[in-house]
Amino acid sequence: MIDRRAFLLTSTAAGAAAMLPGWARAATSAAPSPELRALFDRMFTAGLRLRPEGATQLGLDKGANADLRGKLSDQSDAGRAASRALTQSNLAALAKIDRGALSENDRIDYDTVLYTQKSAAAVQSFDFGGSSFGPSPYAVSQLTGAYQDVPDFLDTKHKIETKADADAYLSRLEAFGKQIDDNTARMKHDAGLGVIPPDFLLDTTLTQLTKTRVPAADALVVTSIARRAAAKGLGDDYGRQAAAIYDQKIGPALDRQIAYAKQLRAKATHDAGVWKFRDGEAYYATALRTTTTAALSPDEVHKFGLDQAKMISSRLDGLLRQQGFTKGTIGERMAALYKDPRQLYPNTDEGKLQAIAYCNGRLDAIRGKLPTVFSRVPPYQFEVRRVPPQTEAGAASAFSQSPAIDGSRPGIVYFNLHDSAEWPKFCLATTIYHEGLPGHQLEGGLALSNTNLPLIRKTGGFSGYGEGWALYAEQLADEIGMYDDDPLGRLGYLKFQLFRANRCVVDTGIHHLKWGREQAIQYFVDQDGEAPGFATREVERYCATPGQACSYKLGHSTFTGIREKAKAKQGQRFDIKAFHDAVLAHGRVPLEILQQIGDQWITTLS
Structure with a gap:
């Protein structure tokens, strides 16, 4: 889950534009619409006023917003009403913009911001719940x-x-x-x-x-x-x-x-x-759409997960056999690997420090390889920390938080080390590539330091895009050789790919097909070989945040689908850096818009 860090935010506009593919650079020659940018600024400022915590996290609680440093968001009925009113006001203001008169880049910004407001309105139409990684009942x-x-x-x-x-x-x-x-x-x-x-x-x-x-x-x-x-x-x-x-x-x-x-x-x-609630079916459809940003029904997502899991399991089977794990199901063989004492850090404070040190070592190892596949890598700092003990019983297994936008405070990657046995060494590397480099931190760094983006776009996010990119980043780490000397680490990478596919099955199973908690936990144990404690926290997370867990594999398939389409057209002339430039150039967007961006880029390829 999403992380950031300290960024170098002194890039010139020309420097930011240098990462754009040629067709996108041409589009930037038209000056941004002053009317649209002014509206975005008003929307961003108004939203910031309702969320003082966000102002502090971004380092924007100063100047005209200095008073926010001593406030927290209003979570009363009045505060919720203010949020709903702001959403409707924003939608009305966006409706007055002549989209047809906008430049190509402005249309992407407009469509993306409009999507966020429509999604917010859809969630706010249900008069219950809260939010975590997405809408929660x-x-x-x-x-x-x-x-x-x-x-x-x-x-x-x-x-x-x-x-x-x-x-x-x-x-x-x-x-x-x-x-x-x-x-x-x-x-x-x-x-x-x-x-x-x-x-x-x-x-x-x-x-x-x-x-x-x-x-x-x-x-x-x-x-x-x-x-x-x-x-x-x-x-x-x-x-x-x-x-x-x-x-x-x-x-x-x-x-x-x-x-x-x-x-x-x-x-x-x-x-x-959530099927048990009066509006549960409609709520789940809204949560699924909002978090994945993909227009798929629960049944379609369920089938997608099953199909993806079948393909990944086939690859895992071959690699497990190469390592001498030949007996039993995929889940049984992965469970046996989980119990290998050579892969376990002691379940002590010292053992948990060793796990964090290993993660930092993996990040150091991948840094030097990033320029071979990226045109631009933003410099930054970040910290890996343990989830606070008082909330680790229910916290996600790993997640990240953004830095201050001016780089004054680094981002933080959290690992839930409640039980070290749930984090064997062979599972750590792929997770740090996901949360750190070349995952959330690289993607987020490019977005926050992209001077072509208005502030409302730099700081916005979509789970389908962000988590899809981070899952793609795990694949990219394998492709650039991070597991050439670590075959068990490659098993960990594929195991988590399988886990994300099975998330689509389990999340839709719980909220659409009426699976019980124990059935969902057992599915992960049987299919992935998950540690029961890990599987339990994951399932309970999906119960509290419907739909979000499906965004990872759906987003990943969008990124890889665009890449494969480009490779099929160009063959040996395919340029991985150009692909990354194209899909990262416009910051975080809904998957539907990402697909449009990718398709347009492909039309320019010779």
Whole structure:
């Protein structure tokens, strides 16, 4: 899942345009529409005002937006209404633009931004739920809710350099208690509509809430400011003030949320999918469309996953036999490899540090090879970290977060090392290529440093595009030789390709075909050889964020489909750098628009 880092943002417009394919460079000769760019700027600023956390994450909480540094987003009914109103206002303003009068590049920007607003309106038409990696039917779950978002945000994104920074932190602590209560109110509202998380999600949520509800002296939101303010010579009083806010507002709000989650747990069912809700079928179709940006029905996605899994399993079978794994199903043989003690890091803090060091080593090894397949590689920095222990029980297995847009704060790649046995060495390399280079970080770096893109485009994203590219990046790492001396690593790469294909099967199975939790977990164990704990967290993630897991393989197939079409036309003259320039030139776009971009580029090839 998506990551970034610190970028070099001083590229000239000419430098950014140099990465464009010839047909796209020609299109940039027309000046961007001032009317369209002004509208985009207004839309971006208005959205930023509603999402102060995003302003801080991007490093844009300064100047006219300096007041946002002390605020959190309004998650009350009024805040949700404001978001809906902004979406409708944006759609009305976009409708006034004469698309036919725009240049080719402006039309891509227009179509992409319009797509985001229509998708937002579709999700907002359902009066329940929250968001995580995509739309979620649950305002609070093991993946959604302020209780887990805010502590990590304040600790890793809110910088403390000055007294003003520390004061802003305290202001956000005050708002944190209200966010928790607003989330609890939304839980009650949703329960009135019959939207209650399944019992197993509430169990994990309660575990994480309980771990978060610690005495003030042990709470991350208190220890973070106490430590960092003292380190900057701001004294010890900030820690005491934070503890007082925690005791007066945050702790009691957490207690109220825990108490209500327990009430819901008493009436929750074990049904895993959103099909059980009154609007569940429509909600799943919307979530699937929004996250994948592909116009496929649940049945079509399910069949796509089965077909892809069959092809990947055939390749895995041959490679497993070469390594002496000849007996049993693909899943059984992969499970045996998982148990190889030579591939396991100790399940200790020291062992987990060794795993992180290995990941950094793999990144160092691939850096020098990137110029052989890319015309432009943005320089940056980033950090690999362990998922905070208090939320690792329900967190995704690996994910990334963006840096400040000005490069003042690096991006972060998180690994969930709850159990080191779930991350054998042969599975780590392909994941770091996905989250880091040449995956999310390279793709995101080129987008953020692309001066041809308006800010609303640089900072926007689509799971189908971003995760599809990152999965393609895993394939590219194999193609440029990263597994030539690591045959087990190649097995790990293909195993995760199979895993992403089976995600399409499992996600649609849960939400469309009414699979149960245990059936879905067992499917991963049988088909991929997944560790049961890993499979459990993945399945429960899909229960909380319907549709998003399907975006990886669907996006990957779009990128590879364009590439294969170009190779079929050019043969030996095919230029991999030109392909990468073409599909990365316009930043993140819906898959439908990516296909149009790719098809147009192919028409220019000789």
